[in-house]
Amino acid sequence: MDSRIGFGWDSHAFKPGVPLRIGGMTLEHTEGLAGHSDGDVLLHAITDALLGAVAAGDIGSFFPPGDPRWKDADSAIFLNLALEEIQHAGFGIVNVDTTLVLAAPKISPIAGEMRARVAELLNVEMDQVSIKAKTPEGLGLDHVAQAHAVVLLERVRDPEDLKSMSAVIQSQRELEDVVEDLLTQVHGVPKRREIVPAFDIEDIT
Ligand code: MG
Numbered sequence: 001m002d003s004r005i006g007f008g009w010d011s012h013a014f015k016p017g018v019p020l021r022i023g024g025m026t027l028e029h030t031e032g033l034a035g036h037s038d039g040d041v042l043l044h045a046i047t048d049a050l051l052g053a054v055a056a057g058d059i060g061s062f063f064p065p066g067d068p069r070w071k072d073a074d075s076a077i078f079l080n081l082a083l084e085e086i087q088h089a090g091f092g093i094v095n096v097d098t099t100l101v102l103a104a105p106k107i108s109p110i111a112g113e114m115r116a117r118v119a120e121l122l123n124v125e126m127d128q129v130s131i132k133a134k135t136p137e138g139l140g141l142d143h144v145a146q147a148h149a150v151v152l153l154e155r156v157r158d159p160e161d162l163k164s165m166s167a168v169i170q171s172q173r174e175l176e177d178v179v180e181d182l183l184t185q186v187h188g189v190p191k192r193r194e195i196v197p198a199f200d201i202e203d204i205t
Contacts, residue, residue, distance in 0.1 A: 004091060004153040006053025010044040011146040022100070022107075022145070023114035023131065024076055024121050029105045033145055036066070040075035042131070045147035046096060046118070047075070050082035053153045054089040062182060069178075076121055080179050083122065091153040092161060093124050098149040100133040103142035107133035 018032030021040045033039030047059050059078055063070050070077075086092070096118070100107055107114070111131050119126045136142065 002155045003094070004053040006049040006051070006151045006153070008045040008048030008050075008052060008149040008151075009147065010041045010048065011144050012039045012041045012044075014143050014145065020105070021075070024079075024117045025110070025114055027105055027110070037063075037070050037073040037078070038075050041145045041147040042098060042100060042114075042118070042149070043075035043079050043121070045149035046098065046122075046151070047078045047082045049096070049149040049151040050079075050086055050093075050153075053151055054086050054091060056082075056085040056089070077178050079121055081182055084179060086153055090155055092156040093122055093128060094152040094154050095128045095130070096122065096124075096149060096151045097130040098132065098147060100131065100145065100147050101136050101139075101141075102133070102145040103135050107131070 012033035012035050014031040015034035016031050018034070018039070020027045020029040020032040021038040022033075023042045024040065033041055044059055051058055051062075059082075062081055063078060111133065115126050115129045115131050118131065119129045122129065136144070136146070
């Protein structure tokens, strides 16, 4: 199979007293998003889309609820793990399309900057990343931010391309040890991945 599609969705409630992190950026706002990690709803949705595209589970199967290591964690760690997974499966990103649903703050003035940041985190060009935003009209969900993400992957033919993906991942030094540790754990366990039960619903990531 030469191409794969993946879908991810996430939601987090707004909460006072924490910084608002969306798309790997800190945004000016009166509230942030509640979560065990930094609550970056967009990076979580993209992470799930990437993992879904290669049928590698979901964010909760790699980062179990309540694990103290992920308290206030930078969600770029989760994204990086997903990149390792698609690389491991031999795929690269064609494009990523996302929609944020939130009442405030306004995303359109900073959407370009956010696309650039997400593209940087994914090691792709900015024109491979789309970030759209809508307000939750009629849903009564002004206290919640949601993100939807779709990714298209294609099989990487040239092993050199996979190497270059790896080089970028390696260069993110602050993430490297964590990712390596995780991969050892995840790939070290026999085939069956530990999936968090659906009824364990506290979305801590
Ligand atoms: Mg989440």
